[in-house]
Amino acid sequence: MPNDLNWLPAREMVSRFATGDLSPVDVLDATLAQLRTVDPILNAVCLLDEPQGRRLATESAERWRRGAPVGPLDGVPVAIKDTGHVAGWPMRIGSHTTPTAPSTFDTPGVARLREAGAVFFCKTTTPEYGWKGITHGPLTGITRNPWDTSRTPGGSSGGSAALVAAGVMPLATGGDGGGSIRIPAAFSGVFGLKPSYGLVPNLPGPMGTLAVYGGLSRDVADSALLMNVLTRPDPRDSFAIPDRGIDYLDGLDSGVAGLRIAWSPDLGFPVSDPAVVAGLQPALDALVKAGADVQRVPLDLSGAQGTIEVIWAASHAALVRDFDGAQLAALDPGLLRLAVSAQDISTSELQAAYLDMRALSQQMQQFHRDYDLLLTPTIPITAFAAGIDTPDPERFPQWLDWTPLTWPFNLTRQPAASVPCGFVDGLPIGLQIVGPMFSEPTILRASRCVEQACATGARPGLVDRSART
Template sequence: MSDELNWLSAREMARRFAKGELSPIDVLEATLAHLHTVNPALNAICLLDEAQGRRLAAESAERWHSGAPLGPLDGVPVAIKDTAHVAGWPTRIGSHATPAVPSTEDTPGVARLREAGAVFFCKTSTPEFGWKGITHGPLTGITRNPWDVSRTPGGSSGGSAALVAAGVVPLATGGDGGGSIRIPAAFSGVFGLKPSYGVVPNFPGPMGTLAVYGGLSRDVADSALMLNVLTRPDVRDSFAIPYRGIDYLDGLDDGVAGMRIAWSPDLGFPVADSAVVAGMQPAIDALVKAGADVQRVALDLSGAQHTLEVIWGASHAALVRDFDGAQLVALDPGLLRLVISAQNISAIQLQAAYAEMRVLSQKMQLFHGDYDLLLTPTIPITAFAAGVDTPDATRFPQWFDWTPLTWPFNLTRQPAASVPCGFVEGLPIGLQIVGPMFSEQNILRASRCVEQACATGARPSLAAGGLPRKDKQ
């Protein structure tokens, strides 16, 4: 019974809660038991509050019993990435430099989930200040992939992805400033959506329009359900678009017939693994069979890398500008190198990078005049060894060199998702589906089509690859 509960969707949990067949208390106990089983291998959490989880689950159970649930996520366990504030819990963001003092308020997305009755019991691991596309750092050590614990789950939402993939929670939150939802979704074999900038209210930060709030799930419909909650308004974000009241579950199974879809295996970056590209074909075939017109295009976005490097470096340098010498020395060595290299970025250079970002956005807006959606591999390689920043320092000197298909759409502010579409040598791969601004519904419909065609029902084995003795840096 417990194992069955661990793999229920959020929607199925709510259905059973409503019928009285299941209690949020039962789900939370199964969740905690499974977490204690798998987390020693995964190292996916940085905070555990079982007492709060049990209290929230009991309150939810009483609401369901009295016929007054707060919504379809009431009683559903949700893991929270430790880049967001949860009132009463510290927000460390993977850093020794952040004080372990309780936050006084919820991040907007967390506030919406709390209002919906979600059960919070843990925070998930992230690299320091979310600065890279993998999940390890000085504070929390190395987070591992449920499909092969010798490999990384990706990042920076790696702890969230690992818990979803391992069957601990049906939903986990994430943030995406350069691919940080989609990278771990692809490496860990789960679904992740980066909404358009402004769709989900958030606290504005140094990364400007690059970063958005979102989440990960084991199926597309659960992410649509979560988006219904996250998009509700919050007056603390003056940059959020007006609330539109969209039900993202509406039309989810309407298909893609008549859609014009572009396919680029590399976006002009010569890094794609041929086996990964070949692994996209069943998903592409499924979209064609469903009535979409899919055409391969020669879309070259490789000129945008310098833009990303300038903005990324300046943003992270701003995060640590008030640190003293001891705090700087304690940083992740890669992050320290990044912020040191960014010290000489001038205001003129930064403004030029923002101008280039706007040109790129305009280019993609014109592109989508011809195509409803764009397909790429999410990541051009499979998950590599845990604990390193790059699988090959010569071929990929920096993390953004092996993730060139995700971060362009942070620069353009477009919505993009990673949907599981198969395996290469036993490791998950994901198809990235990108749309013009505010086209989340079309992306979800196409993702659902791929999911229905490519889902295997496979579950990860934590024994694969073995667990190294030392799990700290």
């Protein structure tokens, strides 16, 4: 029974809680058993609080016994990325420089999960301050990919993606400032959605409008369910939009007939592995078969790299501007180099970068007057060796060079999802689906169509070697 419970979707868990066929305590037992099996290999958890998990699961079981659940995720285990505050737990953000004292409040996304009855008992690994697209660093070491433990799961939400992929729990939170939900979703073979900026309440931070809060799941419908929870308002975010009253599960299976969809294999960046591009063809064919008009377009966003480099460096320099010498010495060397590089950025250059960011957003708004959605590979390569920042320092000197298809849409603030689309040489690949601002329902519908066409039923070799394809 535990293995079956580990792979249940969150919405099926809730349905069975309602009938009394399943208890949140049973689910937590299975979750913890799976965690004990896989995490010594994956190193995806940086904080474990089993007593809290048992308390929350027991309280949820009692609510379901009385027929009084408090929300749509009551009793569902959810992992929390360690870039968010959880009352009673420290927030280390993968760094020796952060305090060990527990937080006294919840980040808005965590608050929404607590209100919805979710059971959280662990925090997941992230690179220091979430600064790069893989998950290893000085505080937590190396996190590994359950499909091939010699490879990275991606980042910076790598711990969350690895746990979901390995069948520990159906949902985990993530943050995305340059691809940090979508990169690990693609590398780890799970679904990840970066919401439109302002749709999910968040706390202000140095990355400004680049960073959003979201989550990862094993299927599209569970992410839709999670969106129903995370999009509820929070007064601490002055940029969050009012509640739109949308049920993201509504119309999920209504299809894509009549949608105008653009396809770009590279966005003008000559880095895409032909095998990855070819591996996505079944997804494109499925959308056409479902009635969408899919056209290859000559969209070139390569000119935006200078913009993200300036803003990224300045944002992370702001994180460490008050550090003393000992704190600076304790940083990931790559993060320290990034922060130091910002010393050469003038205020006029930074302002020009923000103006370029706005111009890029306007360009994409114009683009979406002609196309409902844009498709790209999520990542142009497959997962590479764990513990390194780049697979090829000459070809990809920095992590932004091998992720050029994700970060443009942090600059534009648009929603974007990564949908699992099979494998190349045994490693997962993902299709990125991008839409105009607040088009999450359309993205979810298209993601669902792709999911139905491309789902293999395979499980990572770490947990089910016979099922790997």
